Amino acid sequence: MKHTLKDVAEKAGVSLTTVSRVINKRGYFSKATEARIFAAMKELNYYPNSVARSLSGKKTKLIGVILTNTHNPFNAELLEKIETELFNREYKTIIANSLDNPQKERSYISLLQSNQVDGLITASHNTIINDYHQLTLPVVSFDRYFGSHIPTVSSDNFLGGQTAAKVLLEGGARRLLLFSGEISDTNPTSDRMNGFMDICLKRKIVPEIQGVPSDATSNFRKMLIHQAITQHHPDGIMCTDDATALLVMRELKQLNLRIPSDVQVVGYDGSDFILQTFPELSTIVQPLDDLAKTMVNLLLNKIDQPDVLQERQYIFPITFHRGTTTKFIDTE
């Protein structure tokens, strides 16, 4: 049923080596035999066994992509772009959702190593840095610091946080509330918070901060949001991701608070999906294309030329999408 090189060789009436030469475009062979071999391959519906190929010293052309989840539109789009880019470079993508479960992520790291993936892209947010340090294979991370030998790609989170704060303040907000997905130091995402705080402090404003764990149930998150809003009565809210911003907007509506007149809202991420279906949401837009392409480029470069040193950080500028959830007061 399944055919091998040998079958093709026999069918085409040539030697095994010749077939291998043709397939790998190595050494000399004539157009004529090449045609005969291709014909035989087609006739037998032969396709090379890349498992065997990988075993005899070659690459697997497999890349592991570790995300927290796929259901967040930003992650979904990031994955799609990474996959597309990898496909164009003839690599295949193994997807690994950590679901914020360190155990699962750890298992996946082992699995992926076992499978001899050529490299790893990780955009997960778990506290298992050490596991990554153990790795000898090329890794590129998104929005997370791992250490010197693992380059980090991210958008300018600090500037993003600053921008969000400025927008809210310029719109007249004074009682600020920040919903942050997670609060940890090793994480560039926390720079969103830092940037936000930076502007606040300069304006002598002390914002409230509420963590909203992304792995919690949606009801629990809603409850946290509800409580924070009713307790602090903010007139300006930043969310460190758009999904949370949508929940916040929903909650505000239920509380009969009007956006932006009573409360302004700024999100973060700016995935295409959100921009198209929620253009009214003001949000900090990450350059998804650049991020995905850069990660793939960095990773494949590292794979092809392991010795070339790379920068530690690649920070891309963000843009602000002005929707109608913030006020725009032209001060000039």
Add this chain to the structure above:
Amino acid sequence: MKHTLKDVAEKAGVSLTTVSRVINKRGYFSKATEARIFAAMKELNYYPNSVARSLSGKKTKLIGVILTNTHNPFNAELLEKIETELFNREYKTIIANSLDNPQKERSYISLLQSNQVDGLITASHNTIINDYHQLTLPVVSFDRYFGSHIPTVSSDNFLGGQTAAKVLLEGGARRLLLFSGEISDTNPTSDRMNGFMDICLKRKIVPEIQGVPSDATSNFRKMLIHQAITQHHPDGIMCTDDATALLVMRELKQLNLRIPSDVQVVGYDGSDFILQTFPELSTIVQPLDDLAKTMVNLLLNKIDQPDVLQERQYIFPITFHRGTTTKFIDTE
């Protein structure tokens, strides 16, 4: 740098065979040597090379999942659930987005075969049925008919279409408009349209139908939607997916048409994301969990027991999520 069975054997002071026995839990070995071997594995940071394993044995424990894209929330969640389920069964997921490009999908099929995936789950919508027929490996499809040896898993699209039509009619709509992602016969998704038409014809209503190609640019799709609405002046709209429904709602707002008083809208899919962030959208909800689990179960069963015959179709009931984009007139 990279260690093999042999290194572990030497480190543990046992034979290669014994290590293999322990790793595969085959034949006899004592607790003591097992411990020594595990210790050696840990010390060397050894992990079995599953490429070699696959070559020697048979299975790769890899499953290819072919989708049209990842950015649609429904697809994203389906993928996440499939991946989670596969992981629980110790399988890995290679993701392949066709992006509605037959060429790309074809390439991927070859690629995945080359990589000796143990099976395929396909939820893409391209016209390359023949390529799938060539395949000898187990395949399960979502929402698409391929033929007798490939089981199809889907929600009850016909009933879904019927339900949508009924809801709109019960809400008082008479000028119906249907936005369909794609119009083709071989596709169970077209049953959504058929179910819709079925009810319409019974009520002697002739709805307008407008295709909205999912691979078109978002602006083009908006334009189509805009034209169809201004041309037909519908008071009830069904969309065969929620993403389109959101675009439609947006367009209606811009046209200053009120929902549901001027126009009612029903969507289809009911992904968690939409249900949480757009609960106001009335939509037909597919049982994502059941669908994902069934597909994985069917596929893995087929892999484990190739000879057991399977049903051709697995159709799951849908539910209706009543939001505020439809009117509810209690007729009793």
Add this chain to the structure above:
DNA sequence: TTTTTTGTGACGTACGCTTGACATAAAAAA
């Protein structure tokens, strides 16, 4: 004590393909 079960080793083959070394012959270039 004898038999059976358990624990370990040695060795070899197989998986499908890559790659290198070496040989040979024809075609093309010098």
Add this chain to the structure above:
DNA sequence: TTTTTTATGTCAAGCGTACGTCACAAAAAA
């Protein structure tokens, strides 16, 4: 004509693991 290039073949080693066959002890059961 001689040399070089092109086109193929044969042979063999190797990638890391699985697994079967033999063989030999030691421990446990009869």
